[in-house]
Amino acid sequence: MKRLAWIGGFVILAVLPFFLGSYHNDVYRKMLLWVTLALGYNFLFGICGQVAFSHFAFYGIGAYSVVILLFQLGLPLPVAIVLGVVICVVLALVVAIPATRLEGFYLALVTLALAQLFIVVLNEGGNVTGGTGGIANYRLPPIFGWRIAGPAYTVVIVALLAGTLAVLWRLDHSWFGRACRAVRDNPEAAAAMGVDVARTKVIVFTLTSALAGIAGMVYAFVDNTVNPPIFGLENAFLILFMVIVGGAGRHAGAVIGAILLFLLPFWLSPLVGHHHQLVFGALVVAAILLQPKGLIGLWDRFSR
């Protein structure tokens, strides 16, 4: 019964874009991508307690990888996708293995450096990355002779979201998810219970980074352009804000936070122009000071 409700929910999400205009479809699919990213980041930060700023960079690495492999190197789509995932996994391991062996603070520093370095590489990448202008004017190659575009491509994004949630949900509701929370709450006690703390951290970092990379690959064919400003640091912080405002450690919190902070600028812009960042800042400070469990914590309190 519960399973049917979930499937029904995702079917509605998948059918909805066929009733939206192209502008609203664009807003809708980007919102779904943010929700996907926030779910992955919530597992890393909210459930496993790792503060990293590379999540959005991996989104960019996935996007750039698939575009470069497809159009600069001329590889077929399935090969480009698999290689793109491999690139994300290898990069994540390179960052996580040394960083998680140190105290948590170093992971934050290393991933911040990675996010910065990524932008530099994009800008200085010459013909490979297209430099500051990025790469544009490409199209998703046909899949079995079918060119997926418009609302049909939004269905792909819904599938991405459903797949990401299914994987994370399953992990969270298992001994593995409990081990992650134990690592977050008290690493020393977790180790005494037989949890390999470093290994758990590396697995979670690599998995969520790869999920962000896959989301980035899907994103690459939303606007059919990738360029450095899209993958800037402010978005790395925006994901963190989404998870904190929504409620760290809860899937529903990540979803609510992502939807709210993604849509807020659309409502705020007519009122305050580009100063919506100020409102975000205030929201995050308010969440941390007044409601550390986020909006989902507020919901719990009132529904009880």
Added chain:
Amino acid sequence: MGSILEVRNLTKRFGGLTAVAGLDFDLREGEILGLIGPNGAGKTTTFNIIAGTYAADHGAIRFAGEPILGLPPHRIARLGIMRTFQHNRPFAGMPVLENVMVGAHVRFSRNVFSRKASSEERTQRERAEALIEFVGLAGLRDADVGTLSFGQGRLLEIARALAGEPRLILFDEPAAGLTAAELERLAGIIRGIAERGIAVLLIEHDMRFLLPLASRVVVLNFGARIAEGTPAEVRSQRAVMEAYLGNAAAL
């Protein structure tokens, strides 16, 4: 009965201070062994070496015949040695039941994505519920660990350690900070654990709590063993008790 834990010539120095100096002792299967001694005698250091938190400079530790010295804590837990912490260390973001289920971590063998994963989860949940009842926290299964009293937190530590189905359980000063009523209950629980066939190593300060409970006692001072025997034998060595515990009258 054979020894489940053998400690041989264990030595640990911190700079110029020798915290443990050539310590030898055995823990037999199914017994409750008390490790006692004045402050600074090396009890906690010994405990931390067995649990894998500290490295040793010399010596050997064998658990069920296998050398374990130098293994990290999670490997030692996996072999069947679980511990409690003197200052309770609950997982604050989880309710009581989930805390206990983290203790069962080493008991899970199924792939998270396999079909059998949920039945394994159910089995472990039932075991955890039984352990919560065993330590006397029934009714607090879904409670936030932040709402537990200090004594209840100690009981949670024990249930969590038992969830790993250890062959040996290490208690780090379990009596510290408990009320008289809680101590009585704790003694009953520790006896119950030994009756289940689990070997118990107790590091303890509180003689009135330890002596009636332990089957054997090892007395440490300056990191070395100065006496060993049943509580009655050790108690009769007045000189030892007076010299190293200061207050024999308290016994």
